[in-house]
Amino acid sequence: MSQSQVKTAVITGAAGGIGKELARRLAERQLNLVLVDLKEEALKTVIEELGLNESNSLAVAADVSKEEDVQNYVNKAVEKFGTIDYFANNAGIEGPTGLLEEQSVKALDLVYSVNVRGVFLGLHYIIPVMKKQQSGAILNTSSLAGLMGAPGMSPYIMSKHAVIGLTRVAANEVASFGIRVNAVLPGTINTRMMRQIESNSGNANSFKEANEAATPLGRYGEPQEVAAVMNFLLSEEASFVTASLYTVDGGMMGQ
Ligand SMILES: NC(=O)c1ccc[n+]([C@@H]2O[C@H](COP(=O)([O-])OP(=O)(O)OC[C@H]3O[C@@H](n4cnc5c(N)ncnc54)[C@H](O)[C@@H]3O)[C@@H](O)[C@H]2O)c1
DSSP states (O other): OOGGGSOEEEEETTTSHHHHHHHHHHHHTTOEEEEEESOHHHHHHHHHHTTOOTTTEEEEEOOTTSHHHHHHHHHHHHHHHSOOOEEEEOOOOOOOOBOTTTOOHHHHHHHHIIIIIHHHHHHHHHHHHHHHHTOEEEEEEOOGGGTOOOTTBHHHHHHHHHHHHHHHHHHHHHGGGTEEEEEEEEOSBSSHHHHHHHHHTSOHHHHHHHHHHTSTTSSOBOHHHHHHHHHHHTSGGGTTOOSOEEEESTTGGGO
16 A cells, blocks of 8 residues: 555544554554654653554644644644544543532633643644545544533533534534544543542542442443444444444443
């Protein structure tokens, strides 16, 4: 396959639990990968672990909440590989745990800056690239927290509801350009993020056990299990799927 036929994927939060496993799946398809995260060092480790090299990958350190950083990762991707065929708009933070009256405006703004402004900015700068190509697929990472309310994480829950709204708007705006936009909604997944949420709860073990008991499959999911669904949505296998929400939650939402 000539380099010009090789498709390119951009993944934000690529040094994290789910992002790295998605990168692994997309690397198996021989895609060019643009890996975006806060720290270049962490991305270099992923590149090494996945056996990628300079010709098929690019690490771009960026804070997705900063407009100039987003512009930069999009420009760098296009400069190096020419197209952006797939975009996993995945970076996110959990923010603090606490009841509404305990949450601060500062915490709300921080969570929103990454989980909502970051996702908006990714769409804002990548959609024009895909429109020019008249093709592309975008996958926003929301959460089961985008559909459900639960006590204690209002900024995160609000932000993930917003990602669903953004997904639906974007999907409707770009469908006629041959671009698909979907959202993946993981439940409780074994990554750093759940370890932090467990620890914030004040009793990590009982919090985890309660979550497992509330899940029909009786356990947390693994990042590989989320990446498998993301891999499908970011492929031609999903050519008739857009504006859709895919839960990967061991059955929690279906109860
Ligand atoms: N783990 C879960 O149970 C779970 C459940 C539902 C949704 N999610 C969502 O999945 C996505 C990935 O989470 P994860 O579980 O892999 O967590 P993670 O903490 O392992 O990975 C998140 C990654 O995002 C990066 N990141 C954070 N802020 C950033 C910023 N401002 N700019 C660039 N990168 C930034 C982090 O450095 C990290 O590498 C997130 O959007 C998260 O909200 C996770």
